[in-house]
Amino acid sequence: MREDSVFSALSDPSRRRLLESLADRESASLTELAGQLPVTRQAVSKHLALLGQAGLVAATRVGRETRYTLTPEPLGEAIVWMERLGAAWDERLARLRDHLARDGQAGTVVRA
Amino acid sequence: MEVEREVLLDAPPEEVWEALTDPAQLEEWFANDVEFDVERGGVFRWDDGDVRHAVVEEADPDRRLAIRWWDPAGGEESEVVFTLVAVPEGTRLVVTETASCDWSWGLQAYAGRQRLLCAL
Numbered sequence: 001m002r003e004d005s006v007f008s009a010l011s012d013p014s015r016r017r018l019l020e021s022l023a024d025r026e027s028a029s030l031t032e033l034a035g036q037l038p039v040t041r042q043a044v045s046k047h048l049a050l051l052g053q054a055g056l057v058a059a060t061r062v063g064r065e066t067r068y069t070l071t072p073e074p075l076g077e078a079i080v081w082m083e084r085l086g087a088a089w090d091e092r093l094a095r096l097r098d099h100l101a102r103d104g105q106a107g108t109v110v111r112a
Numbered sequence: 113m114e115v116e117r118e119v120l121l122d123a124p125p126e127e128v129w130e131a132l133t134d135p136a137q138l139e140e141w142f143a144n145d146v147e148f149d150v151e152r153g154g155v156f157r158w159d160d161g162d163v164r165h166a167v168v169e170e171a172d173p174d175r176r177l178a179i180r181w182w183d184p185a186g187g188e189e190s191e192v193v194f195t196l197v198a199v200p201e202g203t204r205l206v207v208t209e210t211a212s213c214d215w216s217w218g219l220q221a222y223a224g225r226q227r228l229l230c231a232l
Contacts, residue, residue: 095140096141097119099137100127
């Protein structure tokens with residue numbers, strides 16, 4: 001019943017916040033994710049386990065650290081939409097930065 | 113559902129505002145063909161055939177520009193908000209695009225699911 005687990009995974013605001021954080025980056029550690037939420041590390045760990053069961057998050061061991069990545073397939077169109085949109089804005093804002101750059105000195109992308 | 117991006121621009125807010133609202137400048141970085149009026153909105157066209165119609169919801173010069181735009185062929189509608197903040201380096205520009213949730217999610221649009229996805 002993976003469909004049901006996707007819904008219940010999405011029903012919690014902390015888990016939705018975790019998915020948003022993961023959608024913004026390639027991968028993140030538990031510590032990085034816990035720093036973004038006003039809940040304990042243990043709670044974040046439990047949320048990640050649930051998201052993992054729903055197939056929304058994959059855990060990969062890198063050395064001594066576990067990295068979490070979004071596996072958005074169960075979200076299908078919604079996440080594809082967000083990724084497509086984010087990529088379009090990245091391109092547009094890079095062009096705007098170049099357009100506005102004075103003396104050939106470009107600005108800095110703060111958060112891509 | 114919302115996408116947010118932030119960029120630090122090497123120009124003061126007044127110049128960034130011009131780049132966001134002047135059709136000639138918009139054609140330099142945003143779209144290939146731009147008809148735009150900060151009072152009314154306009155039409156953006158891209159060479160790949162993409163078209164967006166836009167209306168301006170809020171224009172606070174040098175600070176905040178909010179537009180609602182949609183694809184006249186597909187109906188996808190979203191709100192784009194540009195927020196400009198003066199910083200020592202120039203301007204911090206934050207862009208958010210928020211999808212309205214009344215368009216179809218295609219195959220996924222069955223009871224409950226759309227609401228949950230929109231909550232993202």
